[in-house]
Amino acid sequence: MGRRPCCAKEGLNRGAWSAREDKILMNYIQVHGEGKWRDLPQRAGLKRCGKSCRLRWLNYLRPDIKRGNISAEEEELIIRLHKLLGNRWSLIAGRLPGRTDNEIKNYWNTNLSKRLQEYDKVFDSNKQVNTLRTKGIIWESNQGEKVDTHPVIRTKAVRCRKVIIPWQLGNQINQNTVPGCYSESPCFSALQEDNSDGFLMDFHIDDLFISDVLYSDSRQDHIKANECESMGDGEVQAAKSNMSCRPDDDSPVDPLVYDARLEDSMDEARAAENWRASDPILPNDDLELKTFASFLNSEHHDHWIS
DNA sequence: AATCTTTGCAACCGCAAGACA
DNA sequence: ATGTCTTGCGGTTGCAAAGAT
Numbered sequence: 001m002g003r004r005p006c007c008a009k010e011g012l013n014r015g016a017w018s019a020r021e022d023k024i025l026m027n028y029i030q031v032h033g034e035g036k037w038r039d040l041p042q043r044a045g046l047k048r049c050g051k052s053c054r055l056r057w058l059n060y061l062r063p064d065i066k067r068g069n070i071s072a073e074e075e076e077l078i079i080r081l082h083k084l085l086g087n088r089w090s091l092i093a094g095r096l097p098g099r100t101d102n103e104i105k106n107y108w109n110t111n112l113s114k115r116l117q118e119y120d121k122v123f124d125s126n127k128q129v130n131t132l133r134t135k136g137i138i139w140e141s142n143q144g145e146k147v148d149t150h151p152v153i154r155t156k157a158v159r160c161r162k163v164i165i166p167w168q169l170g171n172q173i174n175q176n177t178v179p180g181c182y183s184e185s186p187c188f189s190a191l192q193e194d195n196s197d198g199f200l201m202d203f204h205i206d207d208l209f210i211s212d213v214l215y216s217d218s219r220q221d222h223i224k225a226n227e228c229e230s231m232g233d234g235e236v237q238a239a240k241s242n243m244s245c246r247p248d249d250d251s252p253v254d255p256l257v258y259d260a261r262l263e264d265s266m267d268e269a270r271a272a273e274n275w276r277a278s279d280p281i282l283p284n285d286d287l288e289l290k291t292f293a294s295f296l297n298s299e300h301h302d303h304w305i306s
Numbered sequence: 307a308a309t310c311t312t313t314g315c316a317a318c319c320g321c322a323a324g325a326c327a
Numbered sequence: 328a329t330g331t332c333t334t335g336c337g338g339t340t341g342c343a344a345a346g347a348t
Binding site: 049051052060102106109111 | 314315317318
């Protein structure tokens with residue numbers, strides 16, 4: 001026996017809701033409360049499907065819906081949470097008071113994903129140039145002018161080299177300015193080397209695209225996020241969950257270190273915003289790919305940076 | 307001014323999980 | 328244990344508005 005349809009489709013209104021329908025629905029819910037969506041249209045006198053009523057209420061009529069544009073802070077949080085949770089819009093919306101999953105999903109699809117695609121294209125179009133650079137066919141000095149081309153023998157493979165995100169320009173590279181990069185990590189030791197002349201020489205750009213940066217370990221985060229759903233709402237909690245739920249991070253954390261890492265976690269989200277807001281990134285731009293690696297919250301720094 | 311194209315968003319649809327009988 | 332109901336979720340669609348030609 002098949003499943004009963006949620007409602008009889010015949011004779012029901014579809015499409016955009018009229019002001020009158022909105023009023024009827026609001027009045028009904030104010031009196032009777034939410035729930036029992038299947039029977040609600042009949043009892044309220046609406047020629048709508050119950051699902052449609054529920055959706056209209058949740059996405060538009062609910063009194064706590066926040067109107068207006070997504071703020072920079074909210075956008076930052078969406079990016080951060082999307083990295084953690086993937087397309088789990090309801091979970092993301094749960095951390096953005098007043099925003100609905102539908103709204104966030106739309107915002108992601110119409111704004112954020114497009115911007116990210118643009119960056120993918122930029123990286124893709126520069127891929128060939130980098131290949132030539134890698135082979136020593138093209139080489140440029142730090143000032144950008146072309147110089148004699150010599151095949152460069154690399155003594156050791158280095159994936160992520162001297163690249164600086166705009167927000168970090170002017171900062172000394174050290175463990176305080178590179179989120180998630182601590183003195184004991186391979187990331188930090190690599191930073192200590194002055195290898196500007198080795199920039200991208202052994203960097204396999206295929207291995208590191210913007211989309212990869214944002215999505216690559218989302219699966220692991222995804223799993224851990226499920227374990228963290230009991231945590232409270234808000235940006236800080238998101239950052240905390242991001243840190244404390246890392247797959248291999250079971251050890252107790254000193255509160256001071258914890259706070260520092262929490263701040264780092266927040267910085268990473270801000271870094272993402274600045275990165276996206278900046279001009280298109282060219283391979284020879286000063287871009288701190290190490291920061292991207294740390295943006296992954298990656299305990300796998302050594303996967304990216306040798 | 308008219309037409310075509312693109313964009314943004316509200317709404318729809320199918321599916322799945324959990325509750326319940 | 329099984330079937331049905333209710334609710335919620337995420338992907339997709341359709342349409343109106345805005346922009347381009």
